[in-house]
Amino acid sequence: MKKMNPIKTVVTPIDFSDNAGTVVESAAYVAGTFGAALHVIFVVQNFEDYSGFFVPQMNVPNIEHELFTGAEEQMTAFCREHNGYFEKAGVSIIESKVLVGDVSEKIVEYASEKKSDLIIMGTHGYKGVERIMFGSVADKVVKTAKCPVMTINPYTCCE
Template identity: 60%
Template sequence: MQEVKIIVTPIDFSDNAKMIADSAAYVAGKFGAELHLVFVVQDFEDYTGFFVPPVNLPNLTKELLESAQQRMEEFTESCRETATAAGVATLRSKVLNGDVAEEILSYTEEIGGNMIIMGTHGYKGLERIMFGSVADKVVKTACCPVLTINPYRQNCGVQN
């Protein structure tokens, strides 16, 4: 197995995102690895057959990217203390645009990522039906180990 030096962690700004990022920071600290937090703005142009897109779709995408970048900067700062305490020397963040699973995999390959740590749950309801399970796609097609965290099954089997 290749040495783990760069860990990629997709986040979705959900209520569980901080817990996933903190868990990834813990693992990154144990490996002495860099931690890259990524958020992908879904590319809705692929779904124009399902709905009539607004006339100004490029403007909407630009606004979503700008908003996501601002949220990512705030989120990364909120994770910095935990990451530092866990021993993570390098914490980076990136906002991408496109198919969520494909962008996660492409970015991981581009930076030479050795591991992906991600939550098992993100989209719910209709969004999950439209977009499918991102974690499932990543696990099935990644060229590196993928550690998934089910945020709803914390402390399984742990007795207090």
């Protein structure tokens, strides 16, 4: 039987939904338990994916820049808000990053670049139109990641 690699790096994608706090706290607990570095990432969906849709006249580069800048500000606030939990869980190395592109592809690419030993992500984030348009990000990550993926159902965990 093949042994699993030690868990030294955990990547956790978030989406700033109401469930993100539960997911990142679960990831912090796991990272702290193993003494692993925790990478919290958010991916801004790029507008190239809308090329088949009718998009009214707008300045796409400006909108993407504004979304990226807004996401960076949200990430800073999110990590600051959860800093006490990171400390309590014993996570000493925390990196946060905002990326742009296809959400599932960027998650898998980032985890691969960081030689992640584990991806921990939620099974539910935003719902409705976003889910219909983009499909299940968690499903795509589970199927394509080169490391194990732990999914957290925020509606059933941590009660």
